[in-house]
Amino acid sequence: MKSTCAYAHTNIALIKYWGKLPGHLNLPATGSLSLTLENFGTQTALSFIDAPQDVFVLNNQQQIGEPLLRVQLFLDIVRALSKNDQHCLVDSRNDVPTRSGLASSASGFAALSLAANQLFSLNLNPIDLSQLARVGSGSAARSIFGEFVYMHPGSPVDKTGGYAEPLTTDPSLDVRLIVVQCASTPKKISSRAGMMHTSATSPYYSSWIATHAQDLEEATRAAMQGDFKTLGELTEHSTLKMHASMLAAKPAFWYFEPLTITVMNRVKALRDDGAHCYFTMDAGPHVKVLCQAQQAQAITNELRKIEGIVQIDIAKPGPGAKLI
Secondary structure, three states: OOEEEEEEEEEEEEEOOOOEOOOOOOOEOOOEEEEEEEEEEEEEEEEEEOOOOOEEEEOOEEOOHHHHHHHHHHHHHHHHHHOOOOEEEEEEEEOOOOOOOOOHHHHHHHHHHHHHHHHOOOOOOHHHHHHHHHHHOOOHHHHOOOOEEEEOOEOOOOOOEOOEEEOOOOOOOOEEEEEEEOOOOOOOOOHHHHHHHHHHHOOOHHHHHHHHHHHHHHHHHHHHHOOHHHHHHHHHHHHHHHHHHHHOOOOOOOOOOHHHHHHHHHHHHHHHOOOOEEEEOOOOOOEEEEEEHHHHHHHHHHHOOOOOOOEEEEEOEOOOOEEO
16 A cells, blocks of 8 residues: 655744635635744655545544545545545644644645655645645645745735745744643634634724735844844734734634633733743634743743643744655
8 A cells, every 4th residue: 555654843823824815726815924833743644545535534533524525625636636536544643732723734734735745746846835735724835844934925816826935034033932722622613714704794804904914024024134023023913913803703703712811911021021022823722922042941931820721832943844
């Protein structure tokens, strides 16, 4: 039985992507700037099977319904590209909780893309591989690459774009991301459903789109120049704008838990006391804290004092996806 295996790390967007262009290509309405994390990821083994349909196993549990359908639709695209109609067994293991706002879909589809590229002999270059991963999950396009990653928005005119590429940053930008898990249950609203509802009903969504490009440009320049303060301020600004657009949706929704707010307030208090740290949140209750490497342990020690936190990890910038 022919098979292959790949591992991809999760990534967290500092300048957010929230919203999709119309159509089936899963093109992001905005660009983004992300950091791939060393600590977390997904290992995926992919093999051909003699079966009437694909089989998807995640963390030793066979999947049905929407998770299986997403994988099947993705593999249909791979089969069309390769002109190989064989079905597959997808056996994946996540190092982070699934569907909780810790980017498991990003690492999952990046690993699946790399494995499929090998198994189906697609011979895609890294940019094309990034575009393939995006079809499965928008943020997966970034997990193909390591450390800081810039993702281009999709073009509403010709439906191009929507790919990521590595960003060369100033060597002095020695950062860590403290991942503070504030809940242990899956989120009720998926990122994809949240984006669709926000874009369809929030009066703030148009402002989010209109003001995003400048944030992305300034943050990218700050990362390239090693300007941590500007990067951190824009990281917080971007996440608060994104979540504000959800709060203004009709009906409103949010991913925060009370503990999320507590952690955000503690980060602000630590900054007022001289720590160089800034928070960000994705579509989930967890808080990620961007800080400089030399202060990471001290900031983590202070955050550990908050009651109710499920887990705290200090994550270094991580590498791109790889075959194993």
